Amino acid sequence: MKETEIRKYAGLMKELGLTGLEMTIGDSKVRLERSAPVQGTGSLAAVQETVPAVQAAPENKDYISVKSPIVGVFYAAPAEKAESYVKAGDSVNKGQTLCIIEAMKLMNEIVAEDDGVISEVCVTNGQVVEYGTELFRIRR
Structure with a gap:
């Protein structure tokens, strides 16, 4: 893999807030890792970071959809x-x-971006979620 391609993927990681990326191209395997800025308090078990939830423009004016940022x-x-x-x-x-x-032994707190009432928890405890997965619906 060329240096320009590696730099392109490193930029993409920074833009998306990723701390790791692994690619297999033919017989070659490339793994990129970077440390994330840590906010909040750490513990012996894991570092904890506060991450704002992804919130799209409300599709329904009755509730706010809280989506996973990672x-x-x-x-x-x-x-x-x-x-x-x-x-x-x-x-x-x-x-x-x-x-x-x-994500990668880093505990990221997802916080409410607005006041409201939880109308639905859309995922179950221990479930693997993707970027943009709806986690909660909050009634205004």
């Missing part, structure tokens, strides 16, 4: 036996943690 594993609670951050019917405030998406 690919990873959806966790509804901070620990295995802990209570979920939110559930259907809960009121949420702007900046409140809704869930965690784990």
Whole structure:
């Protein structure tokens, strides 16, 4: 792979906020990794980062669709036996943690971008989500 192609993929990683990318072209395998800026507090188990949720223009004026900003594993609670951050019917405030998406051992808190009431949790705990997967619907 040429240096210009590697630079193009590195730019794409930065633009999309990716910390790793692996490509196999023929017999060659290329893996690019970069460290992500860490915000929030860390722990011995994992580093935690606050990530704003992806919110598209409202398709329905009655609710806000909260979508995953990254690919990873959806966790509804901070620990295995802990209570979920939110559930259907809960009121949420702007900046409140809704869930965690784990990506490459990095725990990313997904926060509410607006006040409202959780009308639906669209994914299940432990589910792998893609970029843009709808996680919650919040009624205004």
